[in-house]
Amino acid sequence: MIKLHHVQYGRSFRILWLIEEAGLEAKLGPLEIVEYQIGSKSMREGALPQLSPAMRIPAIEIDGLEMAESGAIMEYLIETEAPEFGRAPGHAERADYLQWIHYSETMASLIENLNLQMVFLRPPAKPSPVVVKLTVARLRGALAGMEARMGDHEWLLPSGFSGADMMMGFNLFAAPYYVPLDEFPKLQAYKARMEARAAYQRACAREGEQRFYAQDFYPVPEV
Template identity: 80%
Template sequence: MIRLHHVPYGRSFRVLWLLEETGLIDRLGPLEIVAYRIGAPEMREGDLPRLSPANRIPAIEIDGLEMSESGAIVEYLVETHAPELGRAPGTCERPAYLQWIHYAETQASLIENLNLQLVFLRPPAKPSPVVAKLTVARLRQTLAGMEARLGDRDWLLPGGFSAADVMMGFNLFAAPYYVPLDGFPRLAAYKARIEARPAHRRAVAREGPQRFYAQDFYPVPEG
């Protein structure tokens, strides 16, 4: 059995998509999803605090192993079950593969910051317009860097689809709530290719309707 501790439309989507992409649900399943709501009491109860030192999703129980951190889980599952989605040490694409895997977290940390400021803060707390503006600018820069380096390729690496693209699945879902992709045509096309993958569609179907964001776009609040 595979047990995934998961917040719908959070970073744990990376792991859910990878499980679909690799066929591990069919090979090692069945899959049990333990779903949480951010900030809800159940995140402090049950198994999650034991599995995750930070008491955060994702966490996974698979083959008798317990792990947390989406990047670590993705790298481990690729190394042990889907080497074709990784780039082996010593190969020419290995440095770029590792860079994109970790770039995804640089970008996701900015999205998380904006989620906290513009989605989860409730009165009387107020987001800082200055901090939000700077964070949006930094997120836009990470997207511009991807746009420039993606070029005319279908995927992040010249050799084709990899787990580095899987790490971006959550990011490119969430980033447009703060930075429109209208100015990034290559990224918009890349996002469409991601969403067209059958495994991605299966993962989205497991998620169900999006309930994380209450509006289509979150502008920077006025000072």
């Protein structure tokens, strides 16, 4: 059995997508999803603190294996179960593959900061307009860096789809709540290609309608 400790449309979506894309249930057994709500006491109770040092999702359990951190889980499962989605040592794209895997976390940390400021804060607390403005600018810059490097290929790597693209799936789901993708036509097309993949659609069907964001776009608050 695969047990995925999960928050809907959070970083753990990356692992859910990989499970669908690589057909891991057929190889490793049925998937059990343990879902949490961000900020709830359930994340401090039960199995998660023993699995994740930071008590964060995702965490995964497979036949005695326990891991946390989406990038680490992605790399491990690809190396052991789905090498077609990786770029092994010695491959010409190995360095770019690893760079994009980790670039996804650079971007995700900015999204997380904006989520904290714009979604989690409740009255009487207020988000800082200066912090939000700076973070949005950094997120826009990270998206612009991707746009500039997409070239004419469909996926992040010229040779085709990989785990690096699955790492970016969460990012391009969440980023448009803060930075419109209208100014990034290559990323818009890239996102559409992600959403057209059958495994992506199966992962989304398991997620259901997103329940985290209360509005379609969060502008920088006025000073």
